[in-house]
Amino acid sequence: xxxxxxxxxxxxxxxxxxxxxxxxxxxxxxxxxxxxxxxxxxxxxxxxxxxxxxxxxxxxxxxxxxxxxxxxxxxxxxxxxxxxxxxxxxxxxxxxxxxxxxxxxxxxxxxxxxxxxxxxxxxxxxxxxxxxxxxxxxxxxxxxxxxxxxxxxxxxxxxxxxxxxxxxxxxxxxxxxxxxxxxxxxxxxxxxxxxxxxxxxxxxxxxxxxxxxxxxxxxxxxxxxxxxxxxxxxx
Amino acid sequence: xxxxxxxxxxxxxxxxxxxxxxxxxxxxxxxxxxxxxxxxxxxxxxxxxxxxxxxxxxxxxxxxxxxxxxxxxxxxxxxxxxxxxxxxxxxxxxxxxxxxxxxxxxxxxxxxxxxxxxxxxxxxxxxxxxxxxxxxxxxxxxxxxxxxxxxxxxxxxxxxxxxxxxxxxxxxxxxxxxxxxxxxxxxxxxxxxxxxxxxxxxxxxxxxxxxxxxxxxxxxxxxxxxxxxxxxxxx
Numbered sequence: 001x002x003x004x005x006x007x008x009x010x011x012x013x014x015x016x017x018x019x020x021x022x023x024x025x026x027x028x029x030x031x032x033x034x035x036x037x038x039x040x041x042x043x044x045x046x047x048x049x050x051x052x053x054x055x056x057x058x059x060x061x062x063x064x065x066x067x068x069x070x071x072x073x074x075x076x077x078x079x080x081x082x083x084x085x086x087x088x089x090x091x092x093x094x095x096x097x098x099x100x101x102x103x104x105x106x107x108x109x110x111x112x113x114x115x116x117x118x119x120x121x122x123x124x125x126x127x128x129x130x131x132x133x134x135x136x137x138x139x140x141x142x143x144x145x146x147x148x149x150x151x152x153x154x155x156x157x158x159x160x161x162x163x164x165x166x167x168x169x170x171x172x173x174x175x176x177x178x179x180x181x182x183x184x185x186x187x188x189x190x191x192x193x194x195x196x197x198x199x200x201x202x203x204x205x206x207x208x209x210x211x212x213x214x215x216x217x218x219x220x221x222x223x224x225x226x227x228x229x230x231x232x233x234x235x
Numbered sequence: 236x237x238x239x240x241x242x243x244x245x246x247x248x249x250x251x252x253x254x255x256x257x258x259x260x261x262x263x264x265x266x267x268x269x270x271x272x273x274x275x276x277x278x279x280x281x282x283x284x285x286x287x288x289x290x291x292x293x294x295x296x297x298x299x300x301x302x303x304x305x306x307x308x309x310x311x312x313x314x315x316x317x318x319x320x321x322x323x324x325x326x327x328x329x330x331x332x333x334x335x336x337x338x339x340x341x342x343x344x345x346x347x348x349x350x351x352x353x354x355x356x357x358x359x360x361x362x363x364x365x366x367x368x369x370x371x372x373x374x375x376x377x378x379x380x381x382x383x384x385x386x387x388x389x390x391x392x393x394x395x396x397x398x399x400x401x402x403x404x405x406x407x408x409x410x411x412x413x414x415x416x417x418x419x420x421x422x423x424x425x426x427x428x429x430x431x432x433x434x435x436x437x438x439x440x441x442x443x444x445x446x447x448x449x450x451x452x453x454x455x456x457x458x459x460x461x462x463x464x465x466x467x468x469x470x
Contacts, residue, residue: 007329116329183324189289190325193317194389195309195341201349 006070009062009113016060017114021123023212027219028111034227035103041234046099048226053106060114067113071106078102117141118200135198143187147180154179238262239393239421240286240298240315247281247292247445255281256292257445263393268415268422270432270453272462273442279425280320282442283395286423287315299392313342316386316420320398322378326370331362331381334370338389349388356388357381360414376407380414387418395423400431429457 010017016024031049038045057067078101085094112120121134154176240263247256255278263269271279284290286298288308296303298311319325328334332353339349357363360380365373370381379399386394396415400408412434415422426432432439433453441449441456449456456462 011329186319186321186324187327189284190317190319191327191337192289193287193312193319194338194385195312196337197309197341201337201340 005066006109006113007117010116012061012114014060014114016056019114019215020208020212021115021120022127022208023216024111024115025120025123025127027216027223028107030220031107031223032104034223035100035107038227038231041230042096042099044234045227045230046103048230049103049223050106052223052226053103053110056110060110062113067109068106071102071109074101074105121200131199138200143180143184147176150180150183151176236264237300238264238297240296240423242282242286242297243295245282245285245292245294245296247285247290255445256285259294259445259447261440261447263421263423265421266419267438268424268436270424270426270436270439271442272426272429272432272439272453272456272460277442278445279442280397281445283317283397283423283425286395287312287317289317313389314391315393315395316389316391318379318382318386318394318396318399320401320425322375322382323371325382325385326378329369330366331357331368331370331373332366334381335366335385335388338385342389352388352390353384356384359387359418360384361410374407375402376404376410379403379407379411383414392420393423394418394420395425397425398427399424400426400428429453429462433457 035046035049054064054068057064075098078098082094082097085091085097115123117138121138125131125134154172158172240261242259242261245256245259245261246254248254257278259278259282261282271282273279281290285292285296286303288303288311298307299314301307301311301314303311326334328337332350335353335356336346336349339352340346344352354363354366357366360383362377362380362384365377365381370378373381383394383396394415399411399415403411408428408431412431415435422435424432424436436453439451439453439456440447441460441462449459451459
């Protein structure tokens with residue numbers, strides 16, 4: 001099974017990896033609100049938050065280039081809306097939109113690459129996120145690997161018989177979904193056979209300790225302090 | 236002697252109308268190993284999927300004195316350990332230890348107890364050294380052993396193995412025979428591998444057209460149904 005690289009990153013052993021997912025999620029939410037609602041001195045603030053997030057990645061011993069590149073996955077979407085703002089004669093708004101979306105994606109990436117998904121979902125559950133929604137996320141995540149693996153098998157089979165052609169891709173896509181569905185059902189049966197009741201139990205429970213409280217205070221308070229300081233200078 | 240599993244008149248039809256089981260009667264007694272033989276599509280796998288409620292047909296199934304129903308299903312799944320044909324289907328957690336502990340955690344054991352059971356099961360299957368490895372990095376034989384460990388960790392009274400020798404090389408098959416001989420549980424082996432069945436099973440049932448058409452020793456059924464090995468097809 002080919003686990004995506006984020007799954008591997010999330011299993012690291014840095015201090016940041018060991019923080020309680022609730023502390024990291026709360027810090028992320030504070031940062032996202034601060035990014036989304038800032039106006040005065042936005043460019044300076046954006047640069048400061050970028051520096052903070054890069055420092056967090058380095059602290060977590062994650063590959064900087066890979067993380068920055070993966071955060072750019074949101075750009076095709078935000079660039080469309082930025083282009084609309086640009087055409088409407090508002091280049092400042094267009095730029096801010098791109099920067100905001102990229103910083104938000106980078107912040108989310110810091111969270112998910114320092115927290116294994118089962119722990120993150122458990123943290124979100126204890127923060128009141130509906131369990132049904134989390135289950136959907138859980139299975140979506142699980143079956144993404146299934147689809148990816150089936151696609152790799154099909155591609156290998158096609159290449160072995162003379163290469164994959166674009167024209168055959170549409171038919172292959174239908175087969176891919178049919179095969180993935182069957183495979184996913186088998187996996188679900190295997191999970192049920194071992195007593196799965198719709199809830200991933202964790203081997204290592206998390207505990208919100210003093211280090212987590214300090215982390216939340218420092219990350220949330222620090223991000224707010226940076227914004228207010230920059231806004232004061234900008235005014 | 237009271238049977239561990241008693242099945243009477245089991246019938247099942249798939250959604251597409253295919254009648255897969257056509258009145259199966261079967262008993263499994265404590266300590267015995269029974270091989271289920273028969274052609275592809277004769278109903279063997281469909282039958283064993285009924286035994287722990289993954290499929291539901293018409294008829295009566297009693298496991299360890301409990302009538303199979305929605306209420307008894309969790310306890311029955313604890314009694315019956317089902318090892319799937321494709322080990323990949325069964326291994327879905329990021330590490331071997333987490334995967335083997337998945338079942339015990341679902342049984343409501345504490346993480347410490349689940350880890351103890353997982354380590355014990357890995358030791359039983361000779362995979363103790365692989366506890367921290369990722370399942371997708373293991374060989375086919377090792378995956379099969381880990382899949383069996385995942386079932387043993389639930390401490391079932393009955394083991395069902397669906398085509399356990401598939402994708403195993405001869406040394407892997409030999410190791411598997413030795414491992415299964417050392418396990419005390421009653422076993423059902425769904426297999427096409429006559430040598431494997433002869434090495435382990437005291438009794439065999441032959442499936443044809445969704446029914447058990449004969450019961451006897453493996454060699455008797457092999458002779459009667461011409462279920463010969465490929466070596467006997469000499470020109």
